[in-house]
Amino acid sequence: MHIKEIQNGILLEGVKDFDAVHIFECGQSFRWNKENDGSYTGVAYGRVINVSSNYENEAVTINNTNLEDFQNIWHDYFDLGRNYGEIKKILSEDSVMEMAIQHGRGIRILQQEPWEMVISYIISANNNIPSIAKSLNLLSEFYGKPLQYSGKTYYAFPTIEELESAELQDINRCKAGFRCKYIYNSVKLIHSKEVDLDSIKQMDTETARKHLMRLPGVGPKVSDCIMLFSMQKYDTYPIDVWIKRITEHFFVGRDVKMKDIQSFAKDKFGDLAGFAQEYLFYFSRINKIM
DNA sequence: TTGCAGGGGTCAA
DNA sequence: TTGACCCCTGCA
Numbered sequence: 001m002h003i004k005e006i007q008n009g010i011l012l013e014g015v016k017d018f019d020a021v022h023i024f025e026c027g028q029s030f031r032w033n034k035e036n037d038g039s040y041t042g043v044a045y046g047r048v049i050n051v052s053s054n055y056e057n058e059a060v061t062i063n064n065t066n067l068e069d070f071q072n073i074w075h076d077y078f079d080l081g082r083n084y085g086e087i088k089k090i091l092s093e094d095s096v097m098e099m100a101i102q103h104g105r106g107i108r109i110l111q112q113e114p115w116e117m118v119i120s121y122i123i124s125a126n127n128n129i130p131s132i133a134k135s136l137n138l139l140s141e142f143y144g145k146p147l148q149y150s151g152k153t154y155y156a157f158p159t160i161e162e163l164e165s166a167e168l169q170d171i172n173r174c175k176a177g178f179r180c181k182y183i184y185n186s187v188k189l190i191h192s193k194e195v196d197l198d199s200i201k202q203m204d205t206e207t208a209r210k211h212l213m214r215l216p217g218v219g220p221k222v223s224d225c226i227m228l229f230s231m232q233k234y235d236t237y238p239i240d241v242w243i244k245r246i247t248e249h250f251f252v253g254r255d256v257k258m259k260d261i262q263s264f265a266k267d268k269f270g271d272l273a274g275f276a277q278e279y280l281f282y283f284s285r286i287n288k289i290m
Numbered sequence: 291t292t293g294c295a296g297g298g299g300t301c302a303a
Numbered sequence: 304t305t306g307a308c309c310c311c312t313g314c315a
Contacts, residue, residue: 027298121298121299122300124298125300126296126298126299126300127297127299127309127310128296128297128298128310128312129297129298130312131297131311131312132298134311135310172309175309175310176310177308177310177311178300178309178310179300179308179309180309182300216300216301217299218300219299219301220299220300221298221299222298222299222300225298241297241298241299242298
């Protein structure tokens with residue numbers, strides 16, 4: 001990979017397996033917006049950047065950043081140290097996976113912030129994507145720091161401290177309904193380190209899941225999402241309604257128990273289950289498989 | 291325009 | 304194992 005500094009940004013050349021559309025539309029993040037030119041603007045790690053890519057030319061442009069932030073933040077955020085070609089090769093031995101991967105060949109699993117993922121996926125329960133994004137944006141607007149880019153104001157995701165100062169009535173303003181009290185109480189547990197996200201990240205998957213599920217509003221599916229999208233636990237296979245449908249449809253037949261799908265994924269995909277889940281999720285959404 | 295169903299699950303009974 | 308759950312959106 002070759003890194004070039006450009007006007008207020010960087011240009012990466014020789015980046016394989018990177019497609020901004022696939023990365024930002026595969027359901028792992030909620031705060032990236034598509035611009036008219038096809039690029040994506042979003043906020044992460046307290047910074048706003050704009051990303052565009054060309055899969056064939058193996059080129060990626062990141063605007064509003066510099067070399068230092070790229071090396072310290074964005075390199076890992078976009079998981080650029082991982083060989084996705086190898087992962088796709090292994091998973092493609094299965095014909096269903098080969099088909100799914102063809103549709104989402106440029107997916108990469110972002111290394112996001114655990115704290116932000118906890119709140120994001122608590123809000124995601126029994127909810128739809130526009131509503132989830134709306135609540136997260138309101139929360140950021142109310143409690144996060146404002147950031148300027150290209151004549152517009154964006155908001156950083158609030159820190160634990162910023163949200164800890166909020167009363168339940170305040171959090172209710174983010175329109176997350178019955179999930180607001182989950183947020184309020186989870187914030188307390190995380191802030192007091194009773195649930196310590198840093199140490200949970202170091203635990204093995206099973207232990208980490210148990211600890212995460214002590215947070216109100218965090219069940220099996222939400223904890224798996226937190227671990228996959230922010231703790232590099234790639235042996236997880238978060239099972240939402242879509243993944244349940246597609247796994248039943250293509251692999252295990254009709255209407256089985258969650259536990260059966262879980263053990264299927266473990267046997268079939270092993271340490272690559274999380275990657276398989278993302279390719280399958282993206283595939284099921286763009287093809288509206290019911 | 292109004293009304294109703296259902297949604298990226300979790301919790302409590 | 305089964306409903307209720309806030310709020311919003313899509314669709315008659």
